[in-house]
Amino acid sequence: PTTNSQQLTTNNQQLTTNSITQILETAIQQAETLQDQRAKSYSLGTLGKWYETTEDWTEGQNFTQKALLIAQQINASDIAYQWQWQLGRLLQAQAEEISQTKEANVKAIAYYTEAFNTLNSLRSDIVALNPEIQFSFRESVEPVYRQFVDLLLRSPTPTKDNLIQARKVMEALQLAELDNFFRDACATPQAVNIDDVDKQAAIIYPIILENRLEVILKLPGQDNLRRYANSGISEAQVDEAVQQLQVALTKRSTSISQVKKASKQIYDWLIQPFESELKSLENSEQNRIRTLVFVLDSSLRNIPPAVLYDGEKYLIERYAIALTPGLQLVEPKPLLTQNLRALIAGATNAPSFQSERFTSLDNVALELAGIKEQLTQSQILKNQEFIEENIQTQLNSVPFNIIHIATHGKFSSNPQETFLLDWNKRIKVRDLDNLLRVNDPNKASSIELLVLSACETAAGDKRAALGLAGMAVRAGARSTLATLWQVNDASTAEFMLRFYQQLNTPQISKAEALRNTQIAFLSEYPDTDYNRPYFWAPFILVGNWL
Known part of the structure; x- marks a missing residue:
């Protein structure tokens, strides 16, 4: 009986695969008949996505490439970026299967780069698209940025270029989130070189990924970047630590030792890896850091970094602290x-x-x-x-x-x-x-x-x-x-x-x-x-x- 039921399941899966591919192939033919290139690109790309779910990487790439070509010919950037992203995923999955490692694939990164650039060029349009095809930002836009950063930082020692690009992607994600919040491109980004703005500030970018919490630190000096990966820390763990600290902070009756304990956990993730280098700069008059600027990610925005505790002092006792949704939004002028x-x-x-x-x-x-x-x-x-x-x-x-x-x-x-x-x-x-x-x-x-x-x-x-x-x-x-x-x-x-x-x-x-x-x-x-x-x-x- 077990063999029969297994056979039945396999047959059903085969049936499902056949019927889904049939439906999509029909959709492709109909789009051709109607000479509707947009619909044709969608149908081809969706077939590519179906092959991705069945782990047929080659067929997936084949149909997604065709979909992308059409989308680019008709200047449909809003669908082109989805196929560029899909090709990045397919190539990465295939490379992982062949090499049996999690190393980032160069071609996959190239397609993620294209998807990222297309999304950036779409910035003002993506939120103004008519509501029927309005994207779900959390499902269709945000993952492109996070998966791209994940690949850029896969290596135990990412190249300088990868660190620069990862930082750029996180800045862009902050802008995209604000656009999505207002449903319009309300913020005008301007390239800001932090070293021209404040030579005594360090910028901290925590990045919440699927299976780890990355932190990029920008120190004074051109492209002077550090990175630390907190491996095995999930988004759920970060959210829980944030919530514990929030609860401790917002109740007047919480004991100070409870607040310190909850905030030390987050300090250990975000600051502790760079502690000795930051302290060594304290004595340097030239490169002394006075201000820590945080570009916070996701739920981490709900807590004040000033309260992070190192076991002896709060962060505010060592540095002035500010937050920004991205350096591109900082207009660098001191107060008169x-x-x-x-x-x-x-x-x-x-x-x-x-x-x-x-x-x-x-x-x-x-x-x-x-x-x-x-x-x-x-x-x-x-x-x-x-x-x-x-x-x-x-x-x-x-x-x-x-x-x-x-x-x-x-x-x-x-x-x-x-x-x-x-x-x-x-x-x-x-x-x-x-x-x-x-x-x-x-x-x-x-x-x-x-x-x-x-x-x-x-x-x-x-x-x-x-x-x-x-x-x-x-x-x-x-x-x-x-x-x-x-x-x-x-x-x-x-x-x-x-x-x-x-x-x-x-x-x-x-x-x-x-x-x-x-x-x-x-x-x-x-x-x-x-x-x-x-x-x-x-x-x-x-x-x-x-």
């Missing part, structure tokens, strides 16, 4: 402290808070008044005055370079659920650029710093902080200081007061102003529990750290 002009807005208990089921923010009046004292030029919009129209009017009449908003807000991976609340209603992230960009075409947007002091990331959303990056980019501000969780406490008013005092100090970068404030919280408030990360760690600086 002598002419700070701030629009300060917020509400204590707006009707919108009640309708959205948020509690009152009892310390906002204190916060706004404290900031006003720190700055020589400022305008306050408080409570009923804090409405979208008034913000717009103010921005069009005075060239403010700081906007400080103390109100409830939420960051989510869904743009519909990413918003700030004015007195009456939501200001959605999509409308933020219209609100904060000046109407007069002769006045360039000169918002140096947007501060959002009472926001939070959506619970249970591992990509929630994408909303924060989205808001930062959409607002058009060079830098955004925001909170990952909300601390509804007098400490926030005190934190902001200290931050603006620091910001007023000449020759101090925004990242250093934030660092000095966080260190003050760690050490200068003996009669409070402000030294708990709950109070000082939620504040993160996104964008230009200078």
Whole structure:
């Protein structure tokens, strides 16, 4: 009986294979009859994909090549990249089967490179395609970038070119994620050479792959790159470690030792491999690193790197820290402290808070008044005055370079659920650029710093902080200081007061102003529990750290 049932299964599989290939061959013939080249390319490519699932690599390549040729002839880049990607997968799978190793195949890398270049050229179109053929980004776009980086970094010692390319691909993925978040190509990338921007900054790129966590470190000096692979660490393990740290951080009652334990795990993955080299640079006056800039990946965006713990100190005790969704979005200009002009807005208990089921923010009046004292030029919009129209009017009449908003807000991976609340209603992230960009075409947007002091990331959303990056980019501000969780406490008013005092100090970068404030919280408030990360760690600086 076993043999019969095995035979039956084999027959069924054969039947399925035959019927699927038959259906697809019919589709190819119909497309030819209709002279529909696009449909023909799709049908050929889908047949190639079917052969990929049955592990017939040669036939898979044969049909995918034909599909690609047609797609290129009719300039259908949106399908061409899929066949380039498919050929990369087929060639890699075939090479692994022949060599019985996991080594990256040169031809596979060449096709992944083509797919990546095609996706980049498609950037503004891919999100504007009509909704019927809208891609599922997570299934059809993101894996191209991750699998490409995986191949580039397969070798125990990747070449310098591969490291440079891997870094480029991760930068592009960050942009693509933002495009997908807004469904438009909202961010304009500009090539930035970090060595021209800040010779005392190191950039850290954690990269979450299927079976390992890679980290690329960019040190001062041209293409001065290091890499470390945390083998055997899955995405699920990273997500779990992030979640444990998030839970520990956002509960005021968590013991400090619990936070340190949870954050040490992530420190060991991201920083520990480079610890000795970073420390050796501490004594070098020329190459001394003052700032660590993180281009975080996936769920890692939901935690503040400042809190990573090495067993003795938090990372913030050693370096100033900033985040960026990619260096291409950093406009490298330092803040000129002598002419700070701030629009300060917020509400204590707006009707919108009640309708959205948020509690009152009892310390906002204190916060706004404290900031006003720190700055020589400022305008306050408080409570009923804090409405979208008034913000717009103010921005069009005075060239403010700081906007400080103390109100409830939420960051989510869904743009519909990413918003700030004015007195009456939501200001959605999509409308933020219209609100904060000046109407007069002769006045360039000169918002140096947007501060959002009472926001939070959506619970249970591992990509929630994408909303924060989205808001930062959409607002058009060079830098955004925001909170990952909300601390509804007098400490926030005190934190902001200290931050603006620091910001007023000449020759101090925004990242250093934030660092000095966080260190003050760690050490200068003996009669409070402000030294708990709950109070000082939620504040993160996104964008230009200078």
